[in-house]
Amino acid sequence: MLQVSDSDFEKLANFMITNYGVNLTKKKHLIQSRLNAVVSNGKYGSFSDYVQYITSDRATKEDLRVIMNKLTTNHTYFMRENSHFEFFSDVVLPELEKKYESKKSLAVWSAGCSSGQEPYTLTMLMFDYFGERRKSWNLKMLATDISNHAMSVAKRGSYTEEDAKDIPAEWKNKYMTRNNGVYTVTPEVRKNVIFREFNLMDPIKFKSQFDVIFCRNVMIYFEADVKEALVKRFYGASNDGAYLMIGQSETLDKDVTPYKYISPATYRKE
Ligand SMILES: C[S@@+](CC[C@H](N)C(=O)[O-])C[C@H]1O[C@@H](n2cnc3c(N)ncnc32)[C@H](O)[C@@H]1O
Structure with missing residues (x-):
């Protein structure tokens, strides 16, 4: 699995808090595993490139959607609570x-x-x-x-x-x-x-x-x-x-x- 450096992880976690409210600062492993396929699909050279891109103004709406789909927890069920x-x-x-x-x-x-x-x-x-x-x-x-x-x-x-x-x-x-x-x-x-x-x-x-x-x-x-x-x-x-x-x-x-x-x-x- 691709590894994310501490500084890239921090940058991405801050980006998620600022833009979506979601606090993933204690979820380094989750970020790495859920984004592994996205980063290694060839479009990005490394985790660092990906973090650079996704936190920049160049990130497209579609790529932002992909990261949200990956990083949100959607667990729910009928009759819950x-x-x-x-x-x-x-x-x-x-x-x-x-x-x-x-x-x-x-x-x-x-x-x-x-x-x-x-x-x-x-x-x-x-x-x-x-x-x-x-x-x-x-x-x-x-x-x-x-x-x-x-x-x-x-x-x-x-x-x-x-x-x-x-x-x-x-x-x-x-x-x-x-x-x-x-x-x-x-x-x-x-x-x-x-x-x-x-x-x-x-x-x-x-x-x-x-x-x-x-x-x-x-x-x-x-x-x-x-x-x-x-x-x-x-x-x-x-x-x-x-x-x-x-x-x-x-x-x-x-x-x-x-x-x-x-x-x-x-x-x-x-
Ligand atoms: C665990 S589910 C809860 C579903 C349902 N409300 C329940 O209680 O079963 C949390 C949902 O919140 C959504 N979510 C997280 N951050 C969000 C944000 N900034 N804006 C809108 N939805 C968000 C996630 O995509 C996810 O589908």
Whole structure:
């Protein structure tokens, strides 16, 4: 395997923090192994050349995509941290239905959606909750990620038997089709989710203000100040009373966050 020198590693790790928030300063081995094939494919003479190129203005959008696809951790699964989904159905949706009974429109964002399990789960929950009433509602579901590889899996909406093992049978019947052991979400569910490639380090300029933001298991890789600034941007992009859900192993510093703590990993804009 090609070796990266300490100074090149430091340069690349700083580049990742500055541009994507991702802290890989303790992940030298991971960087080396995940980028080995990219560097040795002939286009670059050495790791050093690659680091020089990727951190320069010459790096193309496509090459930046490749490095993000390699260095992001996209691990996710259906029904992950299910207590949030129960809270969403039992508390959040009834609240929003009442709040928006006349305009009949709400907006949810899965920020760092990876291969799509989270936004599809949220859509199925909304479809279940609203039932026939959903036809008169605009249930906006935005799903974003920096990894276009993960997003292309998400857009396809097809999952293996193993991926789908925790999805309730009732949902598989209602919201998925099965073909040769592959489960695919129905077009109705898929069309409800708007997928966008988006770097969470960028200013948030989506058309809607959000009622719920799920940003789970994304900020664990971020430096404290990067996370704090992002949480402030989430707050600014949210309606009053909106919720922010973070990963169950994460917390927000109560002395700095503008959000009110509701329950573990669940916060609210008051
Ligand atoms: C571990 S997955 C979490 C997926 C899902 N939210 C969950 O909890 O199962 C983290 C995702 O965050 C994305 N990510 C990391 N840094 C990002 C950034 N700066 N902007 C947007 N997405 C980012 C990664 O590409 C990855 O898909």
